[in-house]
Amino acid sequence: PEDQFVPDPNKKTLVILGTGWGSVALLKKLDTENYNVVVISPRNYFLFTPLLPSCTTGQIEHRSIMEPVRQILRHKKAAVKYYEAEATQIDHARKVIKITDNSEIKGTITENEVPYDMLVIGVGAENATFGIPGVRDHSCFLKEIRDAQAIRTKIMDCVETAAFKDQATEEIDRLLHMVVVGGGPTGVEFAGELRDFFDDDIKKLIPDIADRFKVTLIEALPNVLPMFSKQLIDYTESTFKEEHIEIKTKTMVKKVTDKSVEAVITHPDGSKETVTIPYGLLVWATGNALRPIVKDLMSQIPAQKDSRRGLAVNEYMVVQGTRDIWAVGDCAVAGYAPTAQVASQEGAFLAGLFNNMAKTEALENKIRELSSNLNLKPGNTAEITQEIETVEKRLRRTRDVKPFHYSHQGSLAYIGSEKAVADVAWLNGNVASGGKLTYFFWRSAYLSMCFSTRNRVLVSLDWIKAKIYGRDVSRE
Ligand code: FAD
Ligand code: NAD
DSSP states (O other), rough: OSOOOOOTSSSSSEEOOOOOOHHHHHHHHOOOSSSSEEEEEEEEEEEOOGGGGHTTTTSSEEEEGGHHHHHHHHHSSSSSEEOOOEEEEEETTTTTEEOOOOSSSSSSSOOOEEOOEEEEOOOOEEEEEETTTTTHHHHHSSSHHHHHHHHHHHHHHHHHHHTTTTOHHHHHHHTTTTEEOEEEEEEHHHHHHHHHHIIIIIHHOOHHHEEEEEOEEEOOSSOOOTTHHHHHHHHHHHHHTTTTTEEEEEEEEEEOSEEEEEEEEEEETEEEEEEEOOOOOOEEOOOEEEEEEHHHHHHHHHGGGGSSEEEEEEEOOBBBBBEEEEGGGEESSSSSOOHHHHHHHHHHHHHHHHHHHHHHHHHHHHHHHHHHHHHHHHHHGHHHHHHHHOOOOOOOOHHHHOOOOOOEEEEEEEETTTTTEEEEEEEEEEEEEEHHHHHHHHHHHHHHSSSSSSHHHHHHHHHHHHHOOOOOOOOO
């Protein structure tokens, strides 16, 4: 491989924004010899999000699910340029991207522009707060590594403060009340991990406060995990009951303060009640919102006027109303749920598309070259014509690119006490299962999906370590 990135003026510059599921799946399969590839992301690693809830309790150490982007790029055929920066604006008329170094250490230059011929946007999404007062100031999110680290520290801070000498009973109850808002898979998995942590470790280490620990999951809709089948929703709800995780459905949080949440409960008879729920730790997991760069681009393009949830793309992932811009993952609206599974399939599709486009161009050049040979070498006409025909045939095959088709492998979620739920596609049908066996399936499926062997080894060792020695409860 070429170690140095030297842009080739004969190749197009392909800029990829983000190092998440969509962008990394694209990079994995892309033949980087065909383009001058530039990657821009404020995060210099790929994060395996499915195991992020386990990092909040120390069941898994955070570095086990991170893969440095430099390591990923090292194995590419041709060198790829990486800038650790945030793309702040896409000027699609001038075909340039404005980038800013927002990290702690700054050089003399912190802002710049990167030109592109082709652009892929894979910047993911932000946490939705719906403008509810107090959410940003007082709650933890669960999207990035630093979120999981902050939660891990806060859990132990709440526990140690609750165990403080002569702490008032009411205050102990507040501090040990962990409230999770949002009954999607993020909220459910986190609540399960939290309960495990208490039952497996805290109870043993600090028995005097253990029976006051409480987890409440608040969901605005009538049930949790809306993407799972009814049977698995019921299974999750009954498992949570056994685990003493209280689920408050039809309950909408309206306001958050530093020590309590205010929520409106809709009762079965339709009447509404406003309640105040004191908490020690609040985790906010109510889904996705648009990133500013995506919002800004949408405002520049008339064809995106009616799109609300992200960049509307066509079946080839081209951003509607633009040329040479593609979008993948949570920032793109292609008619699928914002999941890692969708993002990685979209990224892999684009890699195939771009590899194909390069092949097409090469074949077209070959035909042009052969055609000019026809005039230069009249003696070889028959031979050259036959060669042109062969190349044209290959060109037709290469050009025939099928649109993106998502293949759903199923939904999986961990629900605590070594139980998981799975809706999995199986022999043209669907299999719904929940319980311990599903938990082993969940573990092996996620282990096999980890980015690298190094990640797989680290995650396995973390599981073994936690089983033998318990989770590390030191507060960093
Ligand atoms: P991301 O993976 O979020 O990556 C976005 C990238 O863009 C990041 O590298 C980010 O740093 C970068 N970026 C952000 N802003 C900019 C900018 N301005 N300029 C340049 N780069 C930028 N899905 C599943 O299918 N199965 C699961 O089990 C699962 N579990 C999950 C658990 C948790 C806790 C969470 C939060 C999500 C989970 N998901 C799961 C959803 C899944 O993680 C997302 O759908 C997926 O990450 C989307 O991929 P993406 O590439 O669009 O975005
Ligand atoms: P989500 O959008 O799936 O769920 C958020 C929930 O919060 C919704 O059910 C919503 O009704 C509720 N909510 C919103 N506002 C509320 C309020 N004010 N008060 C109470 N409840 C409120 O979000 P998520 O769980 O973060 O998941 C995001 C995406 O990532 C989804 O596509 C999900 O499938 C995917 N994901 C998948 C897995 C998995 O497969 N195991 C795990 C995590 C995330």
